[in-house]
Amino acid sequence: MMSSFWAMVQRDLLVTFRDFWEFAYRVAMLPFMFILLFGFILPTIGQVPEGFPTLMFAGILGMSVMVSGIHSVAIPISLDFGTTREIEDRLLAPLHPRYVAFSKMTIGVLEAWLGGLIVLPLAWLIMGANLSVTFENVGYFVPILILAGLTSASLGLLLGTIVKPPQIPALFPGFLIPMVLLGATFFPWPELSAIPWLQVLVLINPLLYVSEAFRAIFTPEISHMPVEYSLLGMALFTVLMAWVGTRRFVGMSIR
Amino acid sequence: MTQTILNVENLSKTFSTKNSQIDVVRDVNFEVNRGEIFGFLGPNGAGKTTTMGMLTTQIRPTSGEIILAEKSIWGNLTDTRKRISIVTQHNNLDRGLTARENLLFHARYFNLPSDEAAKRADRFLDLMDLTERADDRVVNFSGGMAQRLKIARALMHDPDILFLDEPTTGLDPQSRVLLWEEIKKLNAQGTTIFLTTHYMEEPEQLCDRVAILHEGQLKALNTPEELKKLVPGQNVVSVRTGDVRDELLSEAKTLPEVEDATAEMGTLRFYMKDATPDLGELVKWLRSQDVNILSMNLHLSTLNDVFVHLTGKGLEQR
Numbered sequence: 001m002m003s004s005f006w007a008m009v010q011r012d013l014l015v016t017f018r019d020f021w022e023f024a025y026r027v028a029m030l031p032f033m034f035i036l037l038f039g040f041i042l043p044t045i046g047q048v049p050e051g052f053p054t055l056m057f058a059g060i061l062g063m064s065v066m067v068s069g070i071h072s073v074a075i076p077i078s079l080d081f082g083t084t085r086e087i088e089d090r091l092l093a094p095l096h097p098r099y100v101a102f103s104k105m106t107i108g109v110l111e112a113w114l115g116g117l118i119v120l121p122l123a124w125l126i127m128g129a130n131l132s133v134t135f136e137n138v139g140y141f142v143p144i145l146i147l148a149g150l151t152s153a154s155l156g157l158l159l160g161t162i163v164k165p166p167q168i169p170a171l172f173p174g175f176l177i178p179m180v181l182l183g184a185t186f187f188p189w190p191e192l193s194a195i196p197w198l199q200v201l202v203l204i205n206p207l208l209y210v211s212e213a214f215r216a217i218f219t220p221e222i223s224h225m226p227v228e229y230s231l232l233g234m235a236l237f238t239v240l241m242a243w244v245g246t247r248r249f250v251g252m253s254i255r
Numbered sequence: 256m257t258q259t260i261l262n263v264e265n266l267s268k269t270f271s272t273k274n275s276q277i278d279v280v281r282d283v284n285f286e287v288n289r290g291e292i293f294g295f296l297g298p299n300g301a302g303k304t305t306t307m308g309m310l311t312t313q314i315r316p317t318s319g320e321i322i323l324a325e326k327s328i329w330g331n332l333t334d335t336r337k338r339i340s341i342v343t344q345h346n347n348l349d350r351g352l353t354a355r356e357n358l359l360f361h362a363r364y365f366n367l368p369s370d371e372a373a374k375r376a377d378r379f380l381d382l383m384d385l386t387e388r389a390d391d392r393v394v395n396f397s398g399g400m401a402q403r404l405k406i407a408r409a410l411m412h413d414p415d416i417l418f419l420d421e422p423t424t425g426l427d428p429q430s431r432v433l434l435w436e437e438i439k440k441l442n443a444q445g446t447t448i449f450l451t452t453h454y455m456e457e458p459e460q461l462c463d464r465v466a467i468l469h470e471g472q473l474k475a476l477n478t479p480e481e482l483k484k485l486v487p488g489q490n491v492v493s494v495r496t497g498d499v500r501d502e503l504l505s506e507a508k509t510l511p512e513v514e515d516a517t518a519e520m521g522t523l524r525f526y527m528k529d530a531t532p533d534l535g536e537l538v539k540w541l542r543s544q545d546v547n548i549l550s551m552n553l554h555l556s557t558l559n560d561v562f563v564h565l566t567g568k569g570l571e572q573r
Contacts, residue, residue: 001333003363003366004363004364004365004366007360007363007364008364010363011349011351011352011360014351014352014356015351015352018351084347084350085343085345085346085347086347086348086349086350086351088343088347089347089348089349089357089360089361089364089408090364091313092311092312092313092336092341093336093364093365094332094333094334094336094337094364094365094366095333096332096333253313254312254313254314254315255308255313255314255315
């Protein structure tokens with residue numbers, strides 16, 4: 001069973017890396033534009049405070065991890081079930097379809113990390129001068145990385161089983177952008193206490209926990225959610241979304 | 256001695272939609288023997304693909320049993336899937352991969368050792384006449400090539416039974432005949448084949464036994480020869496002509512030697528009462544009606560005639 005599973009993971013890796021530049025472009029473009037605008041242009045012309053790049057550094061990283069993972073899982077699943085049916089050969093392999101879903105999530109985690117890795121040097125390069133990043137609470141780094149990847153991949157799985165191919169264009173303005181803008185990307189979550197209803201509402205946004213967790217280790221001097229809470233948030237969302245997503249995935253494989 | 260490989264008992268499937276329940280397959284029973292080519296014949300919408308979906312663990316039956324090699328197919332999903340293979344009607348090849356990679360990854364999903372997989376891939380690429388295109392991405396493959404590659408892929412894990420859903424739909428006549436030859440070759444090598452089709456020629460060319468499915472129900476099951484004996488009148492005269500006029504048909508039906516007459520696509524068909532009909536009389540009548548005869552042939556009744564006899568409808572119409 002494990003060898004079938006790894007074969008499926010390798011198939012996805014091969015396909016991703018075959019079109020690596022396409023992948024890199026898709027992953028890097030959105031964070032690049034945000035970094036350029038909020039991290040370079042606006043601070044340079046004095047429209048945002050000098051500390052703003054530092055404030056949004058963790059958020060941009062969180063966003064890149066989340067968006068790349070979601071993208072790499074949700075869109076192929078939606079297209080596979082709705083149009084290309086490419087996945088059928090894997091769904092009919094001698095293992096339960098839930099493992100096919102897990103293989104998709106594995107790829108999601110890997111691509112989420114890769115998304116973060118691509119954006120890091122971009123951030124340094126463009127915002128370097130305005131950035132004050134430390135690396136504290138190192139012990140939390142690995143669990144945060146793992147949970148951030150899993151949160152992203154499980155949300156991708158869930159979305160992939162919900163969104164039909166004709167709805168994919170709506171995914172960007174209708175889901176990803178609201179998630180990014182309200183995911184504690186450009187503001188630290190504790191500061192939302194000024195708008196209490198919003199501070200509670202944004203807790204349904206999985207990206208919030210990812211951004212806040214990165215904030216805790218990269219820019220700890222900026223106010224952030226206690227890291228234990230953001231870890232717990234990511235873990236709970238992962239379990240919930242992976243569970244529902246896998247059930248839906250299996251239901252679509254064996255009708 | 257014939258040995259049963261697949262046993263289907265009281266199989267039914269009902270799909271529920273918001274407002275209604277649709278019985279797509281209704282209480283279907285049949286057996287498939289090891290080594291035979293078994294055909295499921297019926298028009299579009301008869302329930303063929305749904306039945307095949309259930310036989311291949313893609314759709315859960317509402318009720319009924321499917322026994323493969325004496326075990327329920329749902330009892331051990333992993334084992335069942337190693338024994339079966341399905342070639343779907345639609346193209347579900349992996350477009351991100353080359354033809355050879357499609358075969359090799361399939362082999363890996365089925366845990367084949369890599370040296371054996373490579374050998375089998377070469378063999379089936381050759382068998383399906385795809386060696387030259389083996390390392391091209393499959394995105395640009397024609398319908399016929401994609402179909403042959405799907406069959407090659409299905410053979411990689413050496414299934415006991417190969418399911419082909421409408422294998423020649425959408426293929427040009429040449430590719431179709433080529434594919435029939437491939438299917439016969441495979442069967443000669445020992446693969447049991449289950450195919451669905453809405454073309455009457457296909458089971459006539461290929462199948463040892465044919466089940467006729469209509470509106471989810473099995474109407475008949477036998478060898479093509481035996482099935483054709485169900486039709487009264489055994490010969491059909493086809494006349495290709497440029498001008499098919501409606502009044503011709505109604506008048507033809509009144510002729511003493513004609514049981515029935517139909518017309519489609521510039522061809523008149525006369526179902527003759529006599530096993531050795533007097534063609535001279537028919538030709539004389541056609542000339543008297545000023546019908547321009549382009550060609551004319553006499554043939555034994557077909558499975559389409561059987562289908563019409565059993566259901567009152569043709570295979571091509573819903």
